[in-house]
Amino acid sequence: MAKKKSEGYLSAKESRRISRENRKITNEFEKRRKRTDVPESEYLTEMHDPNNAVEFDNLHTYFFTDAGTVKAVDGVSYEVPIGKTVGVVGESGCGKSVTSLSLMQLLQRPQGQITEGAIRLNLGDKAYDVTKAPDSAMQKLRGNVVSMIFQEPMTALNPVFRIGDQIEEVLELHNTENLSEADMKARTIELLEMVGIANSEGVYKMFPHELSGGMRQRVVIAMALACNPRVIIADEPTTALDVTIQAQILDLLRNLKDKINSSIMFITHDLGVIAEMADYVVVMYAGRIVEKGTADDIFHHPAHPYTIGLMASKPVVGKKIDKLYSIPGKVPNPINMPNYCYFKDRCEMCVEGCDGAYPCEISLSDTHKVSCYRYYDKKED
Amino acid sequence: MSEANKSSLLKIDNTFEPVTYDPQYILMVNKLKKYFPIKGGMISKTVGYVKAVDGITFNLKRGTTMGLVGESGCGKTTAGRTILRLAGEKTGGQVLFNGKEVYDLSAKEMRSMRPKMQIIFQDPFSSLSPRLPVGEIIGEAVREHNLVPKNEFNDYIDNIMDQCGLQPFHKDRYPHEFSGGQRQRICIARALALSPEFVVCDEPVSALDVSIQAQIINLLRDLQERHKLTYLFISHDLSVVEHISDTVGVMYLGSLVEYGSTEDIFAEPLHPYTKALFSAIPIPDPDAKMNRIVLEGSIPSPANPPAGCKFHTRCANCMEQCKTVAPEWKEVRPGHFCACHLYDE
Numbered sequence: 001m002a003k004k005k006s007e008g009y010l011s012a013k014e015s016r017r018i019s020r021e022n023r024k025i026t027n028e029f030e031k032r033r034k035r036t037d038v039p040e041s042e043y044l045t046e047m048h049d050p051n052n053a054v055e056f057d058n059l060h061t062y063f064f065t066d067a068g069t070v071k072a073v074d075g076v077s078y079e080v081p082i083g084k085t086v087g088v089v090g091e092s093g094c095g096k097s098v099t100s101l102s103l104m105q106l107l108q109r110p111q112g113q114i115t116e117g118a119i120r121l122n123l124g125d126k127a128y129d130v131t132k133a134p135d136s137a138m139q140k141l142r143g144n145v146v147s148m149i150f151q152e153p154m155t156a157l158n159p160v161f162r163i164g165d166q167i168e169e170v171l172e173l174h175n176t177e178n179l180s181e182a183d184m185k186a187r188t189i190e191l192l193e194m195v196g197i198a199n200s201e202g203v204y205k206m207f208p209h210e211l212s213g214g215m216r217q218r219v220v221i222a223m224a225l226a227c228n229p230r231v232i233i234a235d236e237p238t239t240a241l242d243v244t245i246q247a248q249i250l251d252l253l254r255n256l257k258d259k260i261n262s263s264i265m266f267i268t269h270d271l272g273v274i275a276e277m278a279d280y281v282v283v284m285y286a287g288r289i290v291e292k293g294t295a296d297d298i299f300h301h302p303a304h305p306y307t308i309g310l311m312a313s314k315p316v317v318g319k320k321i322d323k324l325y326s327i328p329g330k331v332p333n334p335i336n337m338p339n340y341c342y343f344k345d346r347c348e349m350c351v352e353g354c355d356g357a358y359p360c361e362i363s364l365s366d367t368h369k370v371s372c373y374r375y376y377d378k379k380e381d
Numbered sequence: 382m383s384e385a386n387k388s389s390l391l392k393i394d395n396t397f398e399p400v401t402y403d404p405q406y407i408l409m410v411n412k413l414k415k416y417f418p419i420k421g422g423m424i425s426k427t428v429g430y431v432k433a434v435d436g437i438t439f440n441l442k443r444g445t446t447m448g449l450v451g452e453s454g455c456g457k458t459t460a461g462r463t464i465l466r467l468a469g470e471k472t473g474g475q476v477l478f479n480g481k482e483v484y485d486l487s488a489k490e491m492r493s494m495r496p497k498m499q500i501i502f503q504d505p506f507s508s509l510s511p512r513l514p515v516g517e518i519i520g521e522a523v524r525e526h527n528l529v530p531k532n533e534f535n536d537y538i539d540n541i542m543d544q545c546g547l548q549p550f551h552k553d554r555y556p557h558e559f560s561g562g563q564r565q566r567i568c569i570a571r572a573l574a575l576s577p578e579f580v581v582c583d584e585p586v587s588a589l590d591v592s593i594q595a596q597i598i599n600l601l602r603d604l605q606e607r608h609k610l611t612y613l614f615i616s617h618d619l620s621v622v623e624h625i626s627d628t629v630g631v632m633y634l635g636s637l638v639e640y641g642s643t644e645d646i647f648a649e650p651l652h653p654y655t656k657a658l659f660s661a662i663p664i665p666d667p668d669a670k671m672n673r674i675v676l677e678g679s680i681p682s683p684a685n686p687p688a689g690c691k692f693h694t695r696c697a698n699c700m701e702q703c704k705t706v707a708p709e710w711k712e713v714r715p716g717h718f719c720a721c722h723l724y725d726e
Binding site for chain 2: 091092212213214215242243244245246247248250251269270271272273274275276278295296299300309310311313314315316317318321323324325326327330
């Protein structure tokens with residue numbers, strides 16, 4: 001029995017107790033979210049730097065599951081400047097998708113809740129705190145100010161509606177300019193042409209199954225761009241695609257970003273893609289940021305042992321090595337996180353201080369920040 | 382569609398010169414074809430073929446790894462399965478495994494041949510039976526083929542699991558209790574338990590995280606050294622293929638367009654498709670110079686491939702003759718094969 005307990009097995013009684021407690025917590029959150037007529041002043045806020053499109057400030061997103069609380073995002077802070085691309089890298093389950101879903105308020109509710117922190121979204125003349133915004137306000141933002149390109153183009157489109165109707169739906173919902181139906185159709189076809197679909201009139205009438213993977217991803221991108229959003233979240237947009245199609249899509253995203261001057265949050269686990277797309281890079285591990293900086297900082301001077309390991313474990317074309325470096329061990333159990341550095345058990349560069357509390361953020365330069373005890377001698381104070 | 386055109390779609394050209402067995406090669410594939418019929422009309426008549434594998438030729442030396450790359454839908458996986466006789470009957474050509482034509486073997490002979498040729502599937506989440514404990518998944522075929530005496534069975538399984546980085550107490554667990562990387566280790570152990578000579582690895586790492594990928598690739602290489610295995614490594618990740626392979630074959634729309642040693646192909650790709658494919662690889666260095674050849678459009682339908690060279694619709698160096706005459710498969714440099722009119726003398 002003792003062995004089982006240590007491996008995370010729960011008795012039915014224990015599980016019921018946890019689930020009862022969770023319900024108490026999540027009901028509280030849900031009640032607050034479901035209120036109507038929330039005054040705008042409650043979620044109105046000010047950007048710390050008006051040049052940022054989004055600011056994540058000490059964000060905590062927890063999932064209250066029956067097996068225990070999963071701290072999917074545990075104190076994440078970073079900024080997405082206007083007109084720049086921020087790449088978020090990490091293994092699956094490190095919380096990179098959950099961060100973006102928190103911004104969109106698309107978390108699996110009621111289990112998934114933002115428990116602490118703020119996400120400030122710049123709307124030009126004002127700024128909203130997304131974490132406090134009620135559903136009615138979010139509906140006006142989603143797809144309009146913030147939009148998302150989903151990972152799998154195969155499942156992101158509805159199979160029973162025509163491509164044209166699916167894109168028009170976005171325009172119709174956020175119809176601020178009072179476009180007529182004919183205008184909307186013209187705009188949709190223009191969008192399809194913008195993402196490089198040659199036969200746009202034909203595709204307008206097609207169903208998703210008639211298109212190839214690359215074409216579907218283009219349609220999903222067209223949909224995301226429909227309202228000229230300020231922030232585009234691209235959640236692994238090329239993972240399901242071939243290298244040649246991937247190159248086409250990356251080219252397209254780069255050009256479109258400049259055309260409508262928006263910011264991109266680019267989530268992926270492919271370091272090659274990040275190097276090509278991103279101005280700033282955020283490396284996440286087990287729900288926390290371990291390192292962030294400009295693309296140059298991260299790729300030329302990686303500081304955190306995890307980043308270094310990640311770089312070394314990917315074979316690079318043109319570099320012959322005998323044996324690939326592999327990071328030993330595995331990601332810790334998200335329910336029982338250790339109280340020291342999360343990476344310590346897999347780290348081969350441990351120093352004396354590593355047994356202490358989770359390391360705080362150290363500045364290596366103005367842009368380059370890392371959470372690791374190896375750099376504590378550079379701490380300013 | 383005219384009658385003449387219709388019948389040309391149905392005609393199967395199955396002319397090839399038989400190869401003779403050369404003992405240095407474990408596997409010899411000669412003009413191998415696998416077509417899938419398209420049924421249509423009232424009486425489900427065959428109205429055409431999807432030419433999934435359309436005449437591929439290569440030889441694989443013992444103890445080496447051949448990488449097979451290409452876009453999705455180009456027939457890489459079907460090629461792997463056809464070589465193992467897992468996709469029904471072939472349409473034409475030869476597969477010689479240790480000098481024996483795989484498709485001429487009787488059911489009984491095939492059964493004794495099976496342990497020698499194994500496959501590791503792409504998706505470790507769907508290729509393991511959820512109802513069997515891991516020990517049974519790995520040991521089932523061993524018992525079935527009577528490879529080890531009954532009293533040594535448990536030790537044998539423990540030994541195999543140990544080699545693949547699994548603990549003996551994992552034997553009684555079920556696949557859902559494992560992570561992706563561990564499941565892929567189970568798949569590898571299952572293939573290895575039959576002491577194969579030849580293993581087809583069908584995208585073994587594409588479903589895994591980067592850090593886990595490195596573990597699995599290192600494991601595959603260790604096992605290759607220890608057991609003198611021969612791999613056919615199917616993948617669309619070119620950096621992984623470059624790392625693990627000795628020779629590389631590039632496929633486009635069912636045909637091999639280029640084949641040669643890894644150094645030759647990556648240093649100097651000959652075929653325009655290979656060049657475009659390699660230029661599309663993202664390099665993890667923000668300062669890297671990109672001379673990218675972006676291919677327009679997407680892969681044509683394998684049911685009705687373009688006439689002449691199949692790549693001519695997307696090729697940057699397309700010439701007049703490419704549109705009508707199919708290029709020949711020939712040795713452009715020693716050991717470096719290519720099918721392209723650019724290298725006609």
